[in-house]
Amino acid sequence: MIEAKGLTKVYGEKTAVGGVSFTVQAGRVTGFLGPNGAGKSTTMRMIMGLDAPSSGSVTVNGEPFAQHKAPLREIGALLDAKAVHTSRTAYNHLLAMAATHSIPKSRVREVIEMTGLGDVAKKKVKGFSLGMGQRLGIAAALLGDPQTIILDEPVNGLDPEGVVWVRNLVKYLASEGRTVFLSSHLMSEMALTADHLIVIGRGKIIADAPIAEIITGKGHARTRVRTDQPERLMQLLAGTGVSVEVHERELLEVSGLDPRGIARTALENQVMVYELTPLQASLEEAYMELTKDEVEYHSHITTGASVPAQAGGK
Numbered sequence: 001m002i003e004a005k006g007l008t009k010v011y012g013e014k015t016a017v018g019g020v021s022f023t024v025q026a027g028r029v030t031g032f033l034g035p036n037g038a039g040k041s042t043t044m045r046m047i048m049g050l051d052a053p054s055s056g057s058v059t060v061n062g063e064p065f066a067q068h069k070a071p072l073r074e075i076g077a078l079l080d081a082k083a084v085h086t087s088r089t090a091y092n093h094l095l096a097m098a099a100t101h102s103i104p105k106s107r108v109r110e111v112i113e114m115t116g117l118g119d120v121a122k123k124k125v126k127g128f129s130l131g132m133g134q135r136l137g138i139a140a141a142l143l144g145d146p147q148t149i150i151l152d153e154p155v156n157g158l159d160p161e162g163v164v165w166v167r168n169l170v171k172y173l174a175s176e177g178r179t180v181f182l183s184s185h186l187m188s189e190m191a192l193t194a195d196h197l198i199v200i201g202r203g204k205i206i207a208d209a210p211i212a213e214i215i216t217g218k219g220h221a222r223t224r225v226r227t228d229q230p231e232r233l234m235q236l237l238a239g240t241g242v243s244v245e246v247h248e249r250e251l252l253e254v255s256g257l258d259p260r261g262i263a264r265t266a267l268e269n270q271v272m273v274y275e276l277t278p279l280q281a282s283l284e285e286a287y288m289e290l291t292k293d294e295v296e297y298h299s300h301i302t303t304g305a306s307v308p309a310q311a312g313g314k
């Protein structure tokens with residue numbers, strides 16, 4: 001279990017992490033999401049004792065990382081795959097790590113097999129692709145057979161097979177009762193992998209809930225409605241908090257009113273409805289809604305329609 005209490009990191013004028021408190025429970029995959037610059041890496045670095053908090057604390061299984069007698073056996077982390085730039089082979093890199101932590105050689109071979117690095121284990125790490133580097137970083141994280149695993153953007157640079165492998169691996173590790181905490185910008189992947197989400201924006205926690213709750217709570221629940229009197233139904237439904245979009249001639253998408261409410265309005269006014277389908281919001285929509293005011297770096301071109309002015313124009 002990871003427990004942060006009032007965890008804060010200030011760099012000069014910049015508050016990277018502003019007094020966050022959260023718990024990452026064992027036995028489930030917890031996703032850590034947030035826009036660029038939100039404070040995810042800084043939080044993970046503080047968990048790993050790589051950055052000292054300006055105030056507050058963070059413990060892993062009750063102790064700060066540095067106070068564990070055999071930290072690598074307690075927590076395994078992949079924080080920056082590119083950080084491994086060595087002229088050692090992958091096997092020797094892992095072997096050196098193992099030797100300094102009293103981890104047997106047999107475990108090095110095990111993690112090499114587990115991460116699919118068997119064919120390149122005798123190759124120098126500095127020639128590795130991003131994806132191979134990620135696999136090596138994950139192998140290093142798993143080396144001490146730790147109870148807690150922290151992975152920052154683990155699927156970055158992996159091919160589709162690698163992405164599925166990470167998904168299954170972290171689910172398996174959590175099913176064994178381990179604590180798994182991972183960040184990713186890939187919403188569709190997070191939706192398939194995580195059980196619980198912590199969302200951070202501008203250094204503050206903006207959501208901490210099971211993934212299903214985040215999707216139903218923030219993504220607008222919408223209902224697809226087919227009727228032969230779309231204009232009339234639109235007029236009837238119009239009201240505070242209800243919005244109706246026309247999609248095709250007889251197809252509407254209604255948000256702000258549940259299917260029962262729509263059916264009741266239609267029935268009371270004798271409007272025939274021949275489809276009422278609740279639509280599940282995606283994690284991406286829920287995430288965008290949650291973080292819309294927390295994004296530090298906005299893109300200015302949002303749709304194909306917003307074409308910049310011609311050169312020389314204003």
Ligand SMILES: Nc1ncnc2c1ncn2[C@@H]1O[C@H](COP(=O)(O)OP(=O)(O)OP(=O)(O)O)[C@@H](O)[C@H]1O
Binds near residue numbers: 016034038043
């Ligand atoms: N060493 C540092 N010195 C000064 N500012 C820093 C330092 N490290 C991080 N920051 C700032 O702290 C804020 C949080 O950064 P952090 O890297 O934790 O965000 P992040 O959520 O991991 O972002 P990304 O998704 O882009 O990786 C950013 O505004 C960043 O510029």
